[in-house]
Amino acid sequence: MEAEAAALLGKYIGAGLAAIALAGAGVGIGHIFGNYLAGALRNPAAAQQQFPNLLLGFALAEATGLFGLVVALILLFVV
Amino acid sequence: MSTEAHDPFSHSPMAQFEIHRIVPMHVGGLDVSFTNSSLMMVITLGLITLFFMIGTRRASLVPGRWQSLTEISYEFVAGMMRDTVGAAGQKFFPFVFTLFMFILFLNMLGMVPYSFTVTSHIIVTFALAAVVFVGVTVLGFITHGVGYLKLFVPHGVPVALLPLIVVIEVISYLSRPISLSVRLFANMMAGHTMLKVFGGFIVMLGFLGGWLPLAFSVAFVGLEVLVAFLQAYVFAVLTCIYLNDALHLH
Numbered sequence: 607m608e609a610e611a612a613a614l615l616g617k618y619i620g621a622g623l624a625a626i627a628l629a630g631a632g633v634g635i636g637h638i639f640g641n642y643l644a645g646a647l648r649n650p651a652a653a654q655q656q657f658p659n660l661l662l663g664f665a666l667a668e669a670t671g672l673f674g675l676v677v678a679l680i681l682l683f684v685v
Numbered sequence: 686m687s688t689e690a691h692d693p694f695s696h697s698p699m700a701q702f703e704i705h706r707i708v709p710m711h712v713g714g715l716d717v718s719f720t721n722s723s724l725m726m727v728i729t730l731g732l733i734t735l736f737f738m739i740g741t742r743r744a745s746l747v748p749g750r751w752q753s754l755t756e757i758s759y760e761f762v763a764g765m766m767r768d769t770v771g772a773a774g775q776k777f778f779p780f781v782f783t784l785f786m787f788i789l790f791l792n793m794l795g796m797v798p799y800s801f802t803v804t805s806h807i808i809v810t811f812a813l814a815a816v817v818f819v820g821v822t823v824l825g826f827i828t829h830g831v832g833y834l835k836l837f838v839p840h841g842v843p844v845a846l847l848p849l850i851v852v853i854e855v856i857s858y859l860s861r862p863i864s865l866s867v868r869l870f871a872n873m874m875a876g877h878t879m880l881k882v883f884g885g886f887i888v889m890l891g892f893l894g895g896w897l898p899l900a901f902s903v904a905f906v907g908l909e910v911l912v913a914f915l916q917a918y919v920f921a922v923l924t925c926i927y928l929n930d931a932l933h934l935h
């Protein structure tokens with residue numbers, strides 16, 4: 607019974623730790639949009655061409671954070 | 686994988702991802718039942734076929750509404766391929782276009798309430814990514830022979846660093862199908878789980894307190910629609926980049 611309680615504790619703490627990965631995704635997405643905005647204000651003519659790259663960077667940055675969230679969800683619901 | 690009755694109003698945020706058999710079938714030891722996942726794929730295929738049949742039925746020089754839609758989707762993927770792969774990739778256009786439309790329609794149909802998101806299961810996205818990975822690798826060896834291995838040796842790297850760089854390049858190459866599949870799967874699953882959890886909070890807040898959170902939830906649905914489109918786009922773009930590697934070696 608003791609071991610089970612410890613396993614449950616570890617499960618929840620681990621899930622919480624894994625969710626910290628999303629902080630990185632937040633930083634990354636903010637960085638991408640901030641830099642895009644800064645660049646677009648300096649040179650509005652070139653902004654439209656780089657819009658697909660912005661979306662690509664957004665999706666890639668978000669995905670790396672979500673890997674951590676998947677680990678958290680696996681810990682919560684599968685393990 | 687339960688066979689019990691499916692309860693769409695269940696409170697568990699994970700209940701929406703449950704697969705249940707509609708027509709149970711067993712061939713040998715293999716479970717090849719027709720599930721709700723298969724049903725959504727068939728519906729998707731039907732919708733895509735219908736979309737292009739209506740769009741191209743009375744094709745005219747000045748396109749109507751439907752025809753414009755099909756032409757926009759075609760031109761979108763064709764432009765993306767021109768930018769990333771160039772002229773050599775044009776013969777792979779049908780593959781990338783099919784992949785993009787299939788994932789896009791699956792993601793968008795998953796946004797319909799009480800439907801099922803096929804791409805939220807890693808086995809589906811991994812199968813798609815594995816097809817891309819194996820296809821691109823075979824294509825690279827057909828185009829360049831053993832010279833395809835030069836992909837792992839970047840230009841202008843000091844010889845002393847080569848043992849390290851080559852190992853890193855090989856690992857990053859082998860992790861492509863994993864990152865490609867997990868990215869799509871994680872985005873779809875995390876997004877739908879988040880919507881369900883927030884929806885549960887709104888119900889808890891009740892009829893009086895839930896209006897403002899409800900507005901935010903509607904905004905999140907908009908974000909999820911954007912993500913559903915973006916992930917299909919990212920999957921197609923990365924397929925193009927891998928194709929470009931196989932055809933032009935950096």
